[in-house]
Amino acid sequence: MTILLTTGYHDASAWRAALADALPGREVAVYGVDRYDPAAIRYACTWHPPKGMLKVLPNLEVIFNLGAGVDGVLSDPELPDVPIVRLVDDDLTERMGEWVTLQVLNHHRGTLTYLARQKRREWKEDDQPAARDVSVGLMGYGTLAAHAARILKAIGYRVHGWSRSDKPADVPLFAGEAGLGPFLAATDVLVALLPLTADTRGILNARLFASMRREGIGPVLINAGRGGLQNERDILEALRSGALRGASLDVFNTEPLPPDASLWAAPNLIITPHCAAVSEPGAVSRYVAGQIARHERGDPVENVVDRSRGY
């Protein structure tokens, strides 16, 4: 029995080794590299699988998504009707917490300003609000956001969240269409951790920025969700006009971000190359092995994607 792997990376050997390590006795076939019998594939571990790759596997039982966002796999119009398991991984959650915290602090504490002054050998400090006077709004309030919220609260920030539907949370939570306006009006620093769905595509646009609080250090946009959430022309204009006071983007409409993209040189923007929370092959493979063990002893796999919601 074979596990089919597609990673989106040029070189899948680290993933292949990690999966083989976590699942001794199973064969691992890398899509586009190894030959395999389609009928032997029971599990597919995929990141942005090529369209049509999955529909030709007659005995496929579970699809494991190798990252946090499932829009890539869901965009396949001929997806087989088997459970798709979302990655819920402490390692990925913690790395995202690091990145989000760093970016909030970078904008709050003026990292780009002080680095520019350092280059000019200029000794000059700015007043700044205390964390308790800065409100951070987490948009998309799942596992990743809840972890980031715990860190941000420990620093002293006022933290609240927005979610599609109401649910218990350890921060004040705004919900649904009706909650979005009040959520934005209370937000200095917006952290987007939303899944990419028909409802959220392009949601980070000029109209949304104009609805944010304009006091203190904001509005600041931080997107660690999906590139498709953002209108990049609007972000560029907002940074140039001051409608946004700063932004940090880890994700883009086109990745890698093309060398001629104007965003590279936008003012008060920090760009990272989709590295906020990289799935670590060892940790992910252990998670996959744990779910396969559940499945094979007859328990339902966990963290199954709801296809109608899109996440």
Next chain:
Amino acid sequence: MTILLTTGYHDASAWRAALADALPGREVAVYGVDRYDPAAIRYACTWHPPKGMLKVLPNLEVIFNLGAGVDGVLSDPELPDVPIVRLVDDDLTERMGEWVTLQVLNHHRGTLTYLARQKRREWKEDDQPAARDVSVGLMGYGTLAAHAARILKAIGYRVHGWSRSDKPADVPLFAGEAGLGPFLAATDVLVALLPLTADTRGILNARLFASMRREGIGPVLINAGRGGLQNERDILEALRSGALRGASLDVFNTEPLPPDASLWAAPNLIITPHCAAVSEPGAVSRYVAGQIARHERGDPVENVVDRSRGY
């Protein structure tokens, strides 16, 4: 009855207003600006007071230090024998927590590297350890360090401390001369929050850097304590040779750091202009007013400096 104020700032008006606000009915005289009767001064609020300023006040009862470090006031050889109250202020503690967390994350998550790539329009990511595989050592384990430790642990870092003497702490604590070697050998990122005393002057030097762990992302030096703790020639050489993989300095031997100082352009160094944790006049004045109220109802003032220890 008059309160004498010296702030080290060119313009003390914000401090004067904040003190007057917190202590209604008291006169506030600014040293070097206002005329005052030395015999009328019962309290002095000072930051690096000019030598000899305090000894001519016959009725002085308490000296309040307006920042976290007391080496400035203690350097006056004719200091009157009255209690010196250290500033212990939640606002200052929280701002220091922000800065320390930001600098640890900057080095762990490669901020300078990614900003340089952004300038070159280069999309390239580096592997990096998870926070749980990075150890942060807090040197000088008082109120400031304990708060920073709570945040760093929430992010996932391994955190430990070093203190002159053993005491209860919520992280593993190394103590005294004997504990320093093992502490450094376990430390990737060293955060100095020490007071400046005869024992600690110049302690951040080449020998200390050579004693730190050389695995993962370290050794990295972060100094938010006092400039006098550091040997700046050693830091410059260590950054150039790679003996230090990175550093963040908020304090310097000479402040402002002179424009011709080589440190400005040292590799992998982040410089901020002694703004890690600025005393906020309102918060500090309320603290001073609270201590004066204690003193005048006959209770001992709190957080009194031990002159023999130097902090």
